[in-house]
Amino acid sequence: MTVNDKTFVPFIPAESIQNRIQELASQINQDYADKKPLLVVILNGAFLFAADLMKNLTIPCEITFLRVSSYKGTSSTGQLKEILGLTEPIASRDLIVVEDIVDTGRTLNDICEQLRVLGPSSLAIATLLFKPEALLKPMKLDYVGFEIENRFVLGYGLDYDGLGRNSADILVLE
Numbered sequence: 504m505t506v507n508d509k510t511f512v513p514f515i516p517a518e519s520i521q522n523r524i525q526e527l528a529s530q531i532n533q534d535y536a537d538k539k540p541l542l543v544v545i546l547n548g549a550f551l552f553a554a555d556l557m558k559n560l561t562i563p564c565e566i567t568f569l570r571v572s573s574y575k576g577t578s579s580t581g582q583l584k585e586i587l588g589l590t591e592p593i594a595s596r597d598l599i600v601v602e603d604i605v606d607t608g609r610t611l612n613d614i615c616e617q618l619r620v621l622g623p624s625s626l627a628i629a630t631l632l633f634k635p636e637a638l639l640k641p642m643k644l645d646y647v648g649f650e651i652e653n654r655f656v657l658g659y660g661l662d663y664d665g666l667g668r669n670s671a672d673i674l675v676l677e
């Protein structure tokens with residue numbers, strides 16, 4: 504597949520993605536058997552993953568969506584991405600933050616820091632993809648779909664210049 508000037512080749516086929524999501528969902532079904540988690544989906548990239556994950560959950564659960572701004576304020580940690588659009592009260596809720604990919608981990612770190620201030624009962628992370636080589640500081644990822652090498656991927660919600668999200672397979676930059 505060619506997107507603008509770049510060529511992407513097959514990487515993770517749709518069937519493997521769906522099988523892995525079923526495994527993650529059954530783990531979550533067990534771990535949250537007596538709970539009613541709130542899925543907090545990071546837009547835009549995680550929308551397909553969140554939809555397929557939620558379809559495979561059999562426990563009572565709810566969903567909400569947020570974005571991170573490209574606005575960068577300053578904090579002790581340097582640049583901070585602000586969370587936008589969170590309307591749901593999350594105090595005393597069991598949160599599962601749903602992300603498409605953890606690269607340096609900066610985005611998720613900022614989000615989790617800001618969510619924790621709002622007093623959830625618990626906070627877990629589900630990410631479809633994880634690039635361990637790119638991670639800047641250690642963080643606990645509770646549910647990981649696939650660990651991948653440090654290469655640029657697209658498809659299944661992930662874009663390049665806004666395109667490619669509609670591919671059912673994940674592709675990698677040639």
Ligand code: 5GP
Pocket residue numbers: 548602603604605606607608609610611654655656657661662663
């Ligand atoms: P981090 O803050 O962990 O460095 O970056 C996370 C965000 O960067 C992801 O939510 C995603 O939007 C973007 N990102 C990181 N790696 C990739 C990649 O390989 N492909 C695409 N399409 N986006 C990526």
